[in-house]
Amino acid sequence: MELQQMTKPEISKLKHQNMLQKAILKAKDKSALSWWWLSIPLYILASLLMKSLFVPSTTLGSNLHDLIDNAKYSSILFFVIVPILFLVINFISIREIHFLSGSPKPFNFLKVVWFNLLIIIASILILLIYLL
């Protein structure tokens, strides 16, 4: 087969290798979106829940509707856009972790992605409370 016989470019030594190695060993992986953003709607929900428990004749639903009426755009940002963004990012992240972990066993994989799953559950919860 001609393709096998054809000579190909080969590499014996790369001068930049050692410096790159040292730089990568010192580097840290930075996430594009901090999970702290999700704590904002969770905090608001917790406050509304407390309000509905301690203020007579109010419910979580009515408090939430008041908030939507008073702050339409920020409620859409924190209760719809942020959770959807987190859902997408975490699904992509789980897919990437599965690929980069070299096809791990289900239990080992769950140990690695438990936090991503927690974020997904919290995001779905926020979306459901807002939409229902």
Next chain:
Amino acid sequence: MTELELLNKIKTDPAYFSEIFKLYYTSIFGYILRRTGNFDDTADITADTFFKAFTHIKNFSYKGISIKVWLYRIATNETNQFYRRKQKRISLFNKIDFENKEQFRNYLHQDRDQLEAELKRHHQFLTVLNALKTLPIKYQEVIALRYFEGKDNKEIVEILNINEGTLKSLLSRGLQKLREKCNQI
């Protein structure tokens, strides 16, 4: 030291990752260079490959595949993403800190000169590579792994995570398409 022993050492002390660099950096760099035919793209993609490997090695499951196959898998994925994006990527070299950036750029420049000269010596290879790059990515990866890297079916199946039947059919159709492209040149 076996791969498993090395992995255990890396998990306790990440500095042992330098052993993986020593063992596989040039072979992965060579693989990506033979996929792209361009030094700068290769340097970027290889750096991304090793950065991803370094940040995820603590989760790496040794029982699934070997470290070498795992690195080839990441490198293949990074190269494919590079072709799919078809846009200028932000180089990892701009995002990480080097002890002496000027010295690093100097070394990179010397490596570029050496490898560009090496690429020019293989005119026939460059012609075939340019034809190969016009084919869909699924054909590019199997042909590169088989004929440029000399991998056997078992290794390619592991790297690409596909079954042998699919590999044989991709190779057969890919070679036919490549032959047609080369005849047009």
